[in-house]
Amino acid sequence: MEHSGNFLTFITDHLQQFFTYTAFANVTAGHIIMICVGLAFIYLAIAKEYEPMLLIPIGFGILVGNIAFLPGLKIGIYESGSVLNYLYFGVLQGIYPPLIFLGIGAMTDFSALISNPKLMLIGAAAQLGIFGAYAIALLLGFSPSEAGAIAIIGGADGPTAIFLSSKLAPELMGAIAISAYSYMALVPVIQPPVMRLLTTKKERLIRMKPPRSVSKVEKVLFPIIGMLLTCFIVPSGLPLLGMLFFGNLLKESGVTKRLADTAKGPMIDIVTILIGLTVGASTQATTFLTAKSVGIFALGAASFIIATFGGVMFVKIINIFLKEGNKMNPLIGNAGVSAVPDSARVSQVVGLEYDKTNHLLMHAMGPNVAGVIGSAVAAGILLGFLS
Template sequence: MLNDFINIIGDIISKSGFVIGEYRHFIMIFISCVLFYLAIAKEYEPLLLLPIAFGMLLTNLPGANLYHPELFITESGKIDLIEVFNKGGLLDFLYLGVKFGVYPPLIFLGIGAMTDFGPLLSNPKSILLGAAAQIGIFVTFICALLLGFSEEVAAAIAIIGGADGPTAIYVTTQLAPKMLGPIAIAAYSYMALVPMIQPPIMKLFTTKKERETVMGQLRTVSKREKIIFPVVVTILICLFLPDAAPLVGMLMLGNLFRESGVVERISKTAENELINIITIFLGLSVGATATAENFLNRQTLFVIFLGLAAFSLSTAFGVLFGKIMYYATGGKVNPLIGSAGVSAVPMAARVSQKVASESNPGNFILMHAMGPNIAGVIGSAVAAGIFLAVFR
């Protein structure tokens, strides 16, 4: 009996992760712990970074078999659902929502329900600032091509410049699924670092006098305008660019829930329970794709570098176009609101306000910055639609 007991213990030890694991698995476990620290101690985008980190931890535990990338990344490009249901683990089933492009649009539904488009409607010129901030995406796309990345991977990397995690995930799953882990982590990391990355760029391209500019009060937007806007935007953008329909359509539907005033229960569900549930599933699924094989390579370093470049360029182009508007209006537009043209809502707008108040404590440009910020959300979805239309 003693021998049997020893054999059982030996068998358990031989199958444990300590024995069958490789050094790469333990490196990834360490990286996931670093992300835990950033999410919990530093509060860097904790709502998504925490589940992403835990998904990364689970997928890299040797022997756990919770995620099987070979079931999704096949030579034919098609998924055998029978194989997934027969051999898949927990994270495989959750990942289906990412692979089929379900989670990111539902996140956009919640964002739309939470967002007031009033500042954009009150100052339509903000659309130009949101559009200018997307230039960084296309400049980075060209740089990625020059570094030898394929068109699909370059597009997925470049979309990080929009500072929109769901959009980056959506484009990557459609064009470069193998790169989902590093791209998603880079996208959400830079979103979390907006208060650190943007201010030096904003100050570099503006003078103290420009930063002190006080902007006039925004006009009041009627309820009718707020109801018509999401319908018109959906029709125009989706007719012109059908590939943007899932993201733009859900964003505008959520906003219509909010502004119509007749579906309060649905609106609250979209901005609370639904988006929270999808955030958990999305984070775990994305983290699961960060396997040691996909993450620990030279490409990941390029993704991190190019992602930072994309985000920095988007900020810079937004500010520079803000300067153009400053001079074109005779000093009536504070160029700092251009930096909010990236779609990190509402963090980028808050950073614009913070930098402006440092130069002029009595200055309040938050609502003005929300206009480009909202335009940036729409702009990043349009940029995603362009990439999908060309390369998918």
């Protein structure tokens, strides 16, 4: 009888011990909040189709990262030796973003930009969002490195944001990446009011000349010259710009179809899964839910608004110097923030609201891909000055 009593105590003790290992015993309000955020991301991705390729892995990653556990079991993403920690290595060391850029290069057609090179300048103007956010971040008391890492959210480029924050402020990377991807998904919500506010009805109806056809030689030369010129100016942007243009050369050379297909297909898919999941998992409530994260989200919104402002206003200013017939529709200015192709799609949708026959998509793709180059150059500059 005594023996059975001991056995019962043994069972209850171990059940109690087991309970301490479960997430129910370790969960905090922060974890619950983050799980709700993750569920919201998954909902937006499935129900609203907002950037599902990114929001599903990130959203699920947030769920994975916020399962509360007892430290020391080599489970968490921040615990050395855990599987998630190994996968997170690619984020921490900035390995994944250049690989994603390789895929982006292999799937991007720069024809719109080559046919009308002045659209490149819109891509440069929209980087104003980065430096506007940098100034505000400094005013809010962030350190220079943190301010630089947060500011890159305005580039609307997830891989670039992850790359730069892993170098300048690794502790803020989760919040920065989540903020960047969230606002990229929300581009159709954030940009149109700013675009409408800054343009007149007459400007929104401007029709642009159709782009000229681009020869193969030009397409092949673009990645080579583009890489040499931009990297000579900003060598610190080499990992991103080098891979972007390399991917594009694989595509345009026409003789490396298999490599281009791999870069833009299976490889970018694998890296997207890994980067999305691990970035999501890095938002462990214990490290993520801080006042700084809230500040980063606020700054992210500000940077997107400033970037849109920069792009649209730049087109309006340039139009003053252009002859009638050569003018650009300021509604393509927003596409200078690089969120490809969402911001170009916003230009198209808003343009069609005012003229059902005025298709701006092809014109907007020019500044859109220029924005990718511009934000990588801007990241290189911030890295050069602040690291």
